[in-house]
Every structure is written in structure tokens, then in C-alpha cells.
Amino acid sequence: MQYTGFQLIVGHLLLSCLGESGPSDPNYFFYQDFLNGNGNGEIHFSGMKLYVDTVQQAVLPVRGGNATLPCRYWYDPELSTPRRVRVKWSWLPATGGQEEEDVLVAIGPRSRSFGDFRGRVHLRQDFPGDATLVMSGLQLNESGRYRCEVVDGLEDRSAVVDVELRGVVFPYQPPHGRYRLNYQGARQVCEEQDSTLATFDQLLQSWKEGLNWCNAGWLADGTVQYPITQPRVPCGGHGLAPGVRNYGRRHHHKHRYDVFCFSSSVRGEVYYLPHPDKLNLTDAQQACRDDGAQIAKVGQLYAAWKFTGLDHCDAGWLSDGSLRYPIITPRKNCGSSDPGVRSFGFPPPQYKHGVYCFKSAD
Numbered sequence: 001m002q003y004t005g006f007q008l009i010v011g012h013l014l015l016s017c018l019g020e021s022g023p024s025d026p027n028y029f030f031y032q033d034f035l036n037g038n039g040n041g042e043i044h045f046s047g048m049k050l051y052v053d054t055v056q057q058a059v060l061p062v063r064g065g066n067a068t069l070p071c072r073y074w075y076d077p078e079l080s081t082p083r084r085v086r087v088k089w090s091w092l093p094a095t096g097g098q099e100e101e102d103v104l105v106a107i108g109p110r111s112r113s114f115g116d117f118r119g120r121v122h123l124r125q126d127f128p129g130d131a132t133l134v135m136s137g138l139q140l141n142e143s144g145r146y147r148c149e150v151v152d153g154l155e156d157r158s159a160v161v162d163v164e165l166r167g168v169v170f171p172y173q174p175p176h177g178r179y180r181l182n183y184q185g186a187r188q189v190c191e192e193q194d195s196t197l198a199t200f201d202q203l204l205q206s207w208k209e210g211l212n213w214c215n216a217g218w219l220a221d222g223t224v225q226y227p228i229t230q231p232r233v234p235c236g237g238h239g240l241a242p243g244v245r246n247y248g249r250r251h252h253h254k255h256r257y258d259v260f261c262f263s264s265s266v267r268g269e270v271y272y273l274p275h276p277d278k279l280n281l282t283d284a285q286q287a288c289r290d291d292g293a294q295i296a297k298v299g300q301l302y303a304a305w306k307f308t309g310l311d312h313c314d315a316g317w318l319s320d321g322s323l324r325y326p327i328i329t330p331r332k333n334c335g336s337s338d339p340g341v342r343s344f345g346f347p348p349p350q351y352k353h354g355v356y357c358f359k360s361a362d
């Protein structure tokens, strides 16, 4: 018990100050005397302990959604009146490597939020000891480990909650071909397709769900990996177990690979445009605009497939000039026997096909 020495000293000092006339349980007396009137003064813990608990280990929101990160603190023995504590929420982004960043700091009813979290987070404070963080409008890159820290004088306790956005990982290769992206380029193409660089945990999760992809791609932490569920010779060789193959950290500028992007639900609708004619790429873009929409991005098509069950067996143009269609229920003449988004590369833009559009709900 790390505070023993401290308690003894404090106990002694207090006893000296207060005289010898206290009740028989000196600890009890101190709480009454010091904690009631002087709530924001330095705490003198004499056997009293502060506890912090997050109850739930992980929350699984979607992009744009809200997340409630439970956290509560209490004292043992119990307090008769609430104390003023400092609550701090910080996070370690799942993108790897960085330091913890501040999310919100609160003292009593006053609080301040930081960075991109400003105006999107608040403490719930529904009951004494409630330090639950309520977040709204979650962004794709806000997965990570969130820490709830409660400071009362010299006591400082914390607990963590993982935020794991639910979403979908997709491999991406730009129009100009395989292994053309350095790290920065990889980040950019994901953003252009309404997604973000996938984290290792997100790739691992999609491997568990069956993603089998034999091209190495960047991840958010700067490593290059690829998921194999069906080992074969060109994908790591004979006799290797299924798994996520790891090339390790690669040089951010010099090395070039494909990329794994991560998307989550979208606020709006992705749909195959009913149109009497097949269209070339420029006419397809215009046809979506004429319908009060935009030609869909790759991340939006994957999100619609994953979250709204979009299933349509006609290939359609997407904003990057690729041609794809989403299948939930595999059937004859609609590609492989597994569900998935079928991809047909980047046909010449004058070729005529259907088109997928996206109509935003905002």
C-alpha cells in the first residue's frame, strides 16, 4: 500500500493541529472536517481510496454516430458529500506510435475539449462519480484507446475503454497500376475514396472475416502487410499457415505498395442509377448529378455493401474510374461464390456501363 508512510505523517500532523479531542475513529473525523467544507483543497487520504472503472472494455460505434464511453469513480469508504475532482479523457490513436492526446478536461461543472474533439464531446455527469464521456459525430480515424483519469489531490487513478469503429476494409490499387503508392500517396487515395488508412486491428478483423488478398498494402502505422486465408505459392509460399503477412515498416517515401483503406457507414444512399442507356465515364458522372447526387466513391460502395446490404449484379462506374458491383447473395453470373464487391479494374473511360451514385443525407 503505497500511501502508508504518507498517511501516517498526515494523520500525525492533523492530530496535532486538531488537538486530541476527536472522535475515537480519527480517519472518520478527518473526512468530516476536511472534506465537507474544503472540497477543492488538497486531499488528505487516510485509508480512503479512490477507484475508477470503465465497466465496458470496448464500444463499437460507426462513422458519424455517437459513442458513450462509460467511466465512474467512487471512494471507499464512501463519501457523504461529493468532492471536486479533475477528470481528464485522453486517447491513444489506433493508428499507432503517437503519444496520448487530450480529449477533454473537466473540473466540477466546467470542461474544455481539445483539437478535433472540440464541441463534439462532453461529460455526462448523470450521478455523483459519473465521468462518462459522450462523443458525437465520430470520424473514421478516431478508433483507439481512450483513458479516463480522475485526479483528486495526490490520488490519481485511470481506466481505459477501446473505441473500435465498425466498418469495412478494402484493398485499393490506383488506376496507374500495382505497387505505385508511397505512404503519403496511400493516405491520399484512401481519403479520396471516402475512407482512411486501415489499422492493423482492422485488417486483422477483416482477415478473420475472410479477406484473402495477395498484394501487399500500407497500413496506418506505416507497416506493409497482406491477409491470406488460402495460402498458395505466390502469396508467401508453400506450407505457410494462413495469416496476415507482414513486411514490417517500410520507407515512407521510397517504398511503393498498394493500400488497405477503411470505411464505415455513410449518411446517405448509394444506389445503381436506373438509366435507359449505358454511359461512358463522363456521362455517368453527369447522370448522377442530374439525379441530385454524385458518382459514388469506392469507400461509399463498400460501406453500402457492408451496412445496408446493397446487392446489385450490374457493373457500374465509380468516381475513380473503376468498375464494380456489390454482391451479398452470391449467384450465377454474379462473380465468385463468396459475398463481396466485385472489381473490374479501370476500363477505358469511353466504354459504356452503368453507374453507382451517392445521395448525401446532409
Ligand SMILES: *[C@@H]1O[C@H](CO)[C@@H](O)[C@H](O)[C@H]1NC(C)=O
Pocket: 064, 065, 066, 136, 137
Ligand atoms: C447523437 O447525439 C445527439 C445529441 O447529442 C443527437 O441529436 C443525435 O441524433 C445522435 N446521433 C445519432 C446518430 O444517434
Ligand SMILES: *[C@@H]1O[C@H](CO)[C@@H](O)[C@H](O)[C@H]1NC(C)=O
Pocket: 093, 116, 139, 140, 141, 142
Ligand atoms: C482524422 O480525420 C479528420 C478528417 O479527415 C482530419 O481532419 C483529422 O486531422 C484526422 N485526425 C488525425 C489524428 O489524423
Ligand SMILES: *[C@@H]1O[C@H](CO)[C@@H](O)[C@H](O)[C@H]1NC(C)=O
Pocket: 280, 281, 282, 283, 349, 350, 351
Ligand atoms: C462520353 O460521351 C459524350 C457524348 O455522349 C462525349 O461528349 C464525351 O467526350 C465522352 N466521354 C468519354 C470519356 O469518352
